[in-house]
Amino acid sequence: MGDRERDIEAIRAFNRIYTERLGLLRPKLDRSPFSLSEARLLYELAQGDTVTAAELSRTLGLDPAQISRTLKRFAGQGLIETTPHPGHGKRRVLSLTQQGQAAFAALERNTRATIGGLVDSLPAFRARRLVAAAEAIASAFEASLPPVPHLRSLRPGDLGLVTARQAILYARDYGWNAEYEALVARILADFQESFCAERDAAWIAELDGEMVGSIFLVHGGTADVGKLRLLYVEPHARGLGIGKLLVATCIAHARALGYARLDLWTNSVLVAARGIYERAGFRLVGEEPHHSFGQDLVGQIWSCDLRTGAGRGEQV
Amino acid sequence: MGDRERDIEAIRAFNRIYTERLGLLRPKLDRSPFSLSEARLLYELAQGDTVTAAELSRTLGLDPAQISRTLKRFAGQGLIETTPHPGHGKRRVLSLTQQGQAAFAALERNTRATIGGLVDSLPAFRARRLVAAAEAIASAFEASLPPVPHLRSLRPGDLGLVTARQAILYARDYGWNAEYEALVARILADFQESFCAERDAAWIAELDGEMVGSIFLVHGGTADVGKLRLLYVEPHARGLGIGKLLVATCIAHARALGYARLDLWTNSVLVAARGIYERAGFRLVGEEPHHSFGQDLVGQIWSCDLRTGAGRGEQV
DNA sequence: CTCCTTTGTTGACTCTATCAACAATATAGT
DNA sequence: ACTATATTGTTGATAGAGTCAACAAAGGAG
Numbered sequence: 001m002g003d004r005e006r007d008i009e010a011i012r013a014f015n016r017i018y019t020e021r022l023g024l025l026r027p028k029l030d031r032s033p034f035s036l037s038e039a040r041l042l043y044e045l046a047q048g049d050t051v052t053a054a055e056l057s058r059t060l061g062l063d064p065a066q067i068s069r070t071l072k073r074f075a076g077q078g079l080i081e082t083t084p085h086p087g088h089g090k091r092r093v094l095s096l097t098q099q100g101q102a103a104f105a106a107l108e109r110n111t112r113a114t115i116g117g118l119v120d121s122l123p124a125f126r127a128r129r130l131v132a133a134a135e136a137i138a139s140a141f142e143a144s145l146p147p148v149p150h151l152r153s154l155r156p157g158d159l160g161l162v163t164a165r166q167a168i169l170y171a172r173d174y175g176w177n178a179e180y181e182a183l184v185a186r187i188l189a190d191f192q193e194s195f196c197a198e199r200d201a202a203w204i205a206e207l208d209g210e211m212v213g214s215i216f217l218v219h220g221g222t223a224d225v226g227k228l229r230l231l232y233v234e235p236h237a238r239g240l241g242i243g244k245l246l247v248a249t250c251i252a253h254a255r256a257l258g259y260a261r262l263d264l265w266t267n268s269v270l271v272a273a274r275g276i277y278e279r280a281g282f283r284l285v286g287e288e289p290h291h292s293f294g295q296d297l298v299g300q301i302w303s304c305d306l307r308t309g310a311g312r313g314e315q316v
Numbered sequence: 317m318g319d320r321e322r323d324i325e326a327i328r329a330f331n332r333i334y335t336e337r338l339g340l341l342r343p344k345l346d347r348s349p350f351s352l353s354e355a356r357l358l359y360e361l362a363q364g365d366t367v368t369a370a371e372l373s374r375t376l377g378l379d380p381a382q383i384s385r386t387l388k389r390f391a392g393q394g395l396i397e398t399t400p401h402p403g404h405g406k407r408r409v410l411s412l413t414q415q416g417q418a419a420f421a422a423l424e425r426n427t428r429a430t431i432g433g434l435v436d437s438l439p440a441f442r443a444r445r446l447v448a449a450a451e452a453i454a455s456a457f458e459a460s461l462p463p464v465p466h467l468r469s470l471r472p473g474d475l476g477l478v479t480a481r482q483a484i485l486y487a488r489d490y491g492w493n494a495e496y497e498a499l500v501a502r503i504l505a506d507f508q509e510s511f512c513a514e515r516d517a518a519w520i521a522e523l524d525g526e527m528v529g530s531i532f533l534v535h536g537g538t539a540d541v542g543k544l545r546l547l548y549v550e551p552h553a554r555g556l557g558i559g560k561l562l563v564a565t566c567i568a569h570a571r572a573l574g575y576a577r578l579d580l581w582t583n584s585v586l587v588a589a590r591g592i593y594e595r596a597g598f599r600l601v602g603e604e605p606h607h608s609f610g611q612d613l614v615g616q617i618w619s620c621d622l623r624t625g626a627g628r629g630e631q632v
Numbered sequence: 633c634t635c636c637t638t639t640g641t642t643g644a645c646t647c648t649a650t651c652a653a654c655a656a657t658a659t660a661g662t
Numbered sequence: 663a664c665t666a667t668a669t670t671g672t673t674g675a676t677a678g679a680g681t682c683a684a685c686a687a688a689g690g691a692g
Contacts, residue, residue: 007447008431014450015338015431017457020377022331037648043332054670061336063650068672070648090657090670115324115331125463125523126456128552131323133449133456134330140442140449141333147441156487159497160480164473171472181475182508185501192498207441236444353679370639379680384641386678406639406688 022118032110037062039107041070042096045080046104051093052085079103139208149212149242151203151249158204159188162214166232174269176293183293187229191218199226201253205233205242212237215246217254217262224260228304231264231273243276251280255306262306268298277302337434348426353378355423357386358412361396362420367409368401395419455524465528465558467519467565474520475504478530482548490585492609499609503545507534515542517569521549521558528553531562533570533578540576544620547580547589559592567596571622578622584614593618 034042040060044050050059053071057064071094074080079100085091096104119127167181191200196219205213213233220227228250233243254262264282266273282302289298350358356376360366366375369387373380387410390396395416401407412420435443483497507516512535521529529549536543544566549559570578580598582589598618605614 004432004435007435007443008428010447010454011431011435011450012427014454017454018334021457035647052670057670063648064671065651065673066647066649072672088658088670090655092671111328112324115327116320119320119323119327122456123462125528125552125556126459127323129452129524129526130456131326133452134327136445136449137453138326138330138333140438140446141337143442146439154494156494156497157480157484159494159501160476160478160483162476163479163501164476167476168473178470178472178475178508178511181472182505185475185479185508186505189498189502189505192494192501195494208445210445212441237441240441351678368639369641373639379682380640381642381682382678382680388641389678404639404688406686408640 032107034103034107037066038070038074039111041067041074042079042100042104042107045094045096046101048095051095052091053094054091056094074100143208147207149205149207149237149240149245151205151245154202154204158202158211158214159192161211162204162230162232163188165211165234166230169232169235170293174293175295180293184230187218188216191216191229194219198257201250201257203246203249205237205246207237207240207242213242213246215250217250217257220263224258226254226257226259226262228254228262228264231276233272238272243273244279247276247280251304251306259306262304264302266300266302268300274300277304280304281308338431348423350419350423353382354386354390355427357383357390358395358416358420358423361410361412362417364411367411368407369410370407372410390416459524463523465521465523465553465556465561467521467561470518470520474518474527474530475508477527478520478546478548479504481527481550482546485548485551486609490609491611496609500546503534504532507532507545510535514573517566517573519562519565521553521562523553523556523558529558529562531566533566533573536579540574542570542573542575542578544570544578544580547592549588554588559589560595563592563596567620567622575622578620580618582616582618584616590616593620596620 032039037060041056041062044056044059050056053064053067056062057067060067071080075082077099078097080094081097082092082094085093119130122130163181163184166184167176167178170176170180191202194200199219201217203215204211205215211234213231215231216229218227218229228247231243231246231250233246251262262282264277266277268274268287282304284300285303286301287298289296291297348355353376357372357378360372360375366372369380369383372378373383376383387396387398391398393415394413396410397413398408398410401409435446438446479497479500482500483492483494486492486496507518510516515535517533519531520527521531527550529547531547532545534543534545544563547559547562547566549562567578578598580593582593584590584603598620600616601619602617603614605612607613
């Protein structure tokens, strides 16, 4: 039913398929004398970060009893050696012997070959998607800190991506047709071709390296009036203050470039943006109904006087 | 070093992280009386597709001995019942009892809650990416058939995506600057705004539902001369005949619309495209050096006479 | 009717996973 | 200094997983 249910079902389905294919539950790795737990233990020891049995137990989530016995077996096979911990009599510092490192290296080659075989078994196109998705999942889990939005300047492809995202979002949410996509494409083509660093600027908002919003500062017919254009924030990235950050950055830059006023054109249906503009110091100066993008809309012109304190963030 | 090495490393890293977080190797699922193998077995029985012990052994990849013992234990707990197989005395048809279905339902709730907790533990933004990536991986494995390219018409966002992909590819491979991206954006804005179904058309090539190429048929100044524009195929989707398919489709449609000739403008550095044009029946009619997109290039005009047999596929 | 395959069971054994008990050491509070 | 408490590592006991081998019952191909 709900989004959450569907998400859970998607992950479960993925889980099943992945488990079957990667053989994660195969305790004995193919052609290797080590069980999965042993292999993980060896891996931790080879990394050299975890050096006591208690640490291994915590990092790997294994029972201390099992660790103790496994280590004893490894010591008997000459794979590891222990030295007393300086300043703590009970602890024992663990390290791989030469032989242990060799065993680990063999294990590494083995896993690599297994995964390599998996990758090769897929058509090249799907293998690429698999790797990309794997990286996405790993990065989603790896980062312990919550994602922090940050702004960057334009890169190749940004003009197109902004066009695509806005077209898709407004088509989905408001039924706007391809006329709007063409308008955005033309605005951005004009922006790029008449770009002048003293009068124009653009920022892309990113979250975890993914584009989630944009804003453009464009010169108009009048020298001291700039235009704010194409502000948008991805729905799933809203509520993080990204819109506010984009508008504030744009206003500050416009002021730094010497603009006296900043105008923008928007539509009344875009209520989320409206709030951002108001709080940033914009005032509604005109409204006019029009039929565009296949819909009946009310266009709005907002204006922000940059010579007053407006937009300096005092109305936070 | 190589791409393949990096792919393998990415999947390994993913594997480790995922294993730790989803607890796939925890044989005893949290707060559940069933081991992972038992749970998988119950799942298969609940689906109702696999109904004999031998089938379970094959689908789950488990040892027949283990299956036999687990089933005996389940039968002892009143979770399953067996009926003789019609027409095969040795086989036994397995099914969950009322009690077994209840146990499975509880297990399901449990798993859902666990995964739900995992999803909830991530910031909403990352949770979305996780789900998207999970779906991508599942679909990469699930499909047994190799991906088949197919063409579709335009959807919202396509103009922008085509712009973005071409800008990124040509920036990466040939160092073209944003001037090119602006050109593509303008071409597509013009295409959309002057679109006329009797004279214009566009196709997007897809592989596994992902855009991997495009082509545009555009009317020009002369009524009976059409223009082929913005052909491209993603590097990782090349060698599948997608470029040829796009061009052939475009030519066929141009002919159907009554065009007498098809022209295209390209650059000499795009050698892959050149071969496609030649084989489709285009002939080089003019070349001219120019400085564009930050590079010294040689522009080419190719032309295809639609009144002869050219482009009908006889030069396959 | 014989040979071979499929299906299911049982025995034997190793290893994993887990719980409980316990000893050695370190630390914090009084 | 002394005591309570936590941490670290070990050992015993036990259920189940996983594997290999042997084997019996049934069916099918020649």
